[in-house]
Amino acid sequence: MEWIYGWLLLSPALVLLIAFTHLPAINTLWGSFFSTPRGQRPAKFVGLGNYETLLADETFWQVFSNSFWYAVVTIPVSVALALLMAIWVDGKLAGRGFVRLAYFAPTVLPLIAVANIWMFFYTPGFGLIDQISGAFGFPSVNWLGDPDLALGAVIVVAIWKEAGFFMIFYLAALQSIPPQLREAAAIEGADRWTFFRRITFPLLMPTTLFVSVNAVINSFRLVDHIFVMTDGGPDNASSLLLFYIYEVAFKFWDTAYASTLTVVLLVLLSVLAVGQFFLLDKRVHYR
Amino acid sequence: MSAGVEIEVRDLRKAWGDSVAVDGIGFTAEAGAFTVLLGPSGCGKSTTLRMIAGLEEATSGAVLIGSQNVTRQPPNARGISMVFQSYALFPHLNVAENILFGLKVRRVPAAERAARLQRTAGLLGLDGLLDRRPSQISGGQQQRVALGRAIISEKPICLMDEPLSNLDAKLRHEMRVELKTLQQKLGITMVYVTHDQVEAIAMADRIVVMKGGQIEQSADPRTLYQRPASVFVARFIGTPPMNILELAVGPAGGMISGDPTPVLPRSVVDDRDGGFQLGIRPEDIEIGQPGGITGTVEQVEYLGADQLVDCRIADQRVLIRAANRQPVAVGQRVSLTWGRDSLHLFDKRSGARIPATDERPVQAAGRTFQTNAETGAAGP
Numbered sequence: 001m002e003w004i005y006g007w008l009l010l011s012p013a014l015v016l017l018i019a020f021t022h023l024p025a026i027n028t029l030w031g032s033f034f035s036t037p038r039g040q041r042p043a044k045f046v047g048l049g050n051y052e053t054l055l056a057d058e059t060f061w062q063v064f065s066n067s068f069w070y071a072v073v074t075i076p077v078s079v080a081l082a083l084l085m086a087i088w089v090d091g092k093l094a095g096r097g098f099v100r101l102a103y104f105a106p107t108v109l110p111l112i113a114v115a116n117i118w119m120f121f122y123t124p125g126f127g128l129i130d131q132i133s134g135a136f137g138f139p140s141v142n143w144l145g146d147p148d149l150a151l152g153a154v155i156v157v158a159i160w161k162e163a164g165f166f167m168i169f170y171l172a173a174l175q176s177i178p179p180q181l182r183e184a185a186a187i188e189g190a191d192r193w194t195f196f197r198r199i200t201f202p203l204l205m206p207t208t209l210f211v212s213v214n215a216v217i218n219s220f221r222l223v224d225h226i227f228v229m230t231d232g233g234p235d236n237a238s239s240l241l242l243f244y245i246y247e248v249a250f251k252f253w254d255t256a257y258a259s260t261l262t263v264v265l266l267v268l269l270s271v272l273a274v275g276q277f278f279l280l281d282k283r284v285h286y287r
Numbered sequence: 288m289s290a291g292v293e294i295e296v297r298d299l300r301k302a303w304g305d306s307v308a309v310d311g312i313g314f315t316a317e318a319g320a321f322t323v324l325l326g327p328s329g330c331g332k333s334t335t336l337r338m339i340a341g342l343e344e345a346t347s348g349a350v351l352i353g354s355q356n357v358t359r360q361p362p363n364a365r366g367i368s369m370v371f372q373s374y375a376l377f378p379h380l381n382v383a384e385n386i387l388f389g390l391k392v393r394r395v396p397a398a399e400r401a402a403r404l405q406r407t408a409g410l411l412g413l414d415g416l417l418d419r420r421p422s423q424i425s426g427g428q429q430q431r432v433a434l435g436r437a438i439i440s441e442k443p444i445c446l447m448d449e450p451l452s453n454l455d456a457k458l459r460h461e462m463r464v465e466l467k468t469l470q471q472k473l474g475i476t477m478v479y480v481t482h483d484q485v486e487a488i489a490m491a492d493r494i495v496v497m498k499g500g501q502i503e504q505s506a507d508p509r510t511l512y513q514r515p516a517s518v519f520v521a522r523f524i525g526t527p528p529m530n531i532l533e534l535a536v537g538p539a540g541g542m543i544s545g546d547p548t549p550v551l552p553r554s555v556v557d558d559r560d561g562g563f564q565l566g567i568r569p570e571d572i573e574i575g576q577p578g579g580i581t582g583t584v585e586q587v588e589y590l591g592a593d594q595l596v597d598c599r600i601a602d603q604r605v606l607i608r609a610a611n612r613q614p615v616a617v618g619q620r621v622s623l624t625w626g627r628d629s630l631h632l633f634d635k636r637s638g639a640r641i642p643a644t645d646e647r648p649v650q651a652a653g654r655t656f657q658t659n660a661e662t663g664a665a666g667p
């Protein structure tokens with residue numbers, strides 16, 4: 001009889017997970033081997049046909065490279081910035097509560113709202129950035145309209161949004177380090193940098209691992225501001241993988257190709273997550 | 288090994304806003320001696336130690352190490368090592384790395400590091416534990432690692448902030464003996480903070496008793512025990528604490544308040560405002576010798592080797608530590624006697640000791656300590 005209770009207790013989570021995570025995942029994988037059904041034409045098995053299309057798709061490669069740079073810049077910069085801010089806020093600082101609040105505010109704001117704020121910063125002519133740079137005589141720059149600058153502009157927004165969130169984790173970890181360690185090191189003559197390198201940073205490694213896994217996932221997941229700010233443009237210059245999947249699936253209604261792109265994204269994320277754990281786990285000291 | 292260096296504290300003061308932690312104290316920790324800062328929690332002893340270490344900045348006053356003023360110097364410029372109450376071991380480093388941390392920071396060559404590590408580990412019995420993490424060894428072993436980190440630096444001064452308070456009683460006793468032996472062997476100047484008077488008496492060459500940010504008395508353990516400078520010191524040193532009785536002064540001399548028998552001659556107890564208090568240690572009172580003060584036994588606590596007898600003289604309670612072979616029963620009336628030397632007279636208002644003219648100097652094994660000259664008087 002007990003097994004019934006066991007399954008009953010499991011069932012809510014089981015139903016939700018299967019219905020909304022596992023089935024769609026399998027469906028997606030399955031669908032990536034078929035053509036997109038249209039009107040009179042039902043889906044037809046095409047084998048790896050969709051994957052061949054993908055390899056030949058120039059937009060895909062452009063989006064892939066955008067995503068690569070987006071991740072390569074946002075992850076280290078946001079994590080490093082978070083660590084720096086946490087160390088600063090952890091110290092004896094006047095108005096430290098206010099500074100912490102200010103740093104954490106972007107995390108509380110929805111990304112859509114954040115994007116709207118940044119739209120105002122970036123607007124050519126009367127945006128905040130142009131107004132300030134204009135006061136010093138610099139020419140007006142169309143940050144979001146220039147194919148060379150659009151990706152950089154959305155990267156800055158993502159970093160601004162992420163760093164404060166990660167800072168909270170670093171701050172919590174820093175405050176769990178006993179102050180006597182710093183004193184013991186000071187008596188041995190360790191300067192601040194040595195103490196950070198030899199003691200603080202190694203003790204923060206579990207947090208760094210956690211934060212960096214999150215940063216990797218977010219760098220593929222956070223695309224809301226693309227919709228508001230650039231819509232992927234100009235000429236796909238700021239389009240990211242997830243944004244492109246959305247476009248293919250719900251604007252062009254090419255569900256089979258969207259499935260193929262999703263599978264690629266999933267494989268990419270799993271490889272990164274597994275790689276991170278194997279690479280970093282050995283160097284992490286857990287208390 | 289480097290020989291110890293003298294530390295002198297001059298008029299040292301530390302205040303945070305209005306709250307004063309250390310209120311202008313001065314003392315000298317002799318080179319190569321074991322000095323203990325003793326006092327109840329919140330008396331400023333740890334703050335004093337941290338100011339000597341340079342971890343806390345003095346509000347005013349000076350710290351001199353080897354006659355050099357180091358008051359504004361950083362900790363590493365003071366030639367000190369320190370053991371913390373929490374040990375402050377680096378949790379991600381193994382025992383060897385923890386002990387070697389300071390040497391690596393100071394870029395000591397690898398060969399010398401290895402030699403010193405071997406010597407230190409041998410001295411402390413840590414040989415088999417060098418590649419363990421702090422979380423993988425016991426509290427006593429962690430304590431040794433902290434000690435190892437202090438002595439491998441071969442600094443002339445070692446500061447300790449309640450290093451034994453996290454250990455169990457048996458281990459604490461072993462480490463006490465070991466610490467004292469180690470200190471003498473290395474000849475370092477040790478300044479040790481504790482609230483445990485037993486620890487202080489057992490280890491110290493000199494004890495600085497603190498209360499409310501000030502020094503109550505600074506003396507060797509024997510003087511502290513035999514000639515406490517104040518009621519506070521008298522009750523703080525010794526277990527059970529000294530009996531403090533109200534003294535009434537009549538034409539015949541000083542009497543325990545409520546009892547007609549004079550215990551001190553008239554010449555000793557002059558007329559002074561505020562009156563006197565009389566101190567007698569529980570172990571200095573004898574039961575059953577004829578010609579004493581009469582007391583009534585109220586309670587008897589059996590301790591094995593001896594017994595604690597709770598007596599009443601008139602309306603005042605007196606605790607006596609008596610030999611076990613002495614038969615006493617609750618309700619019994621007994622005669623209590625003591626030697627003239629074991630009576631301590633205090634000013635009731637200030638709590639300060641009133642030195643008797645007929646006091647003998649404190650005798651120690653092989654050494655005679657001066658008493659009144661260097662025993663600081665307490666009170667305002």
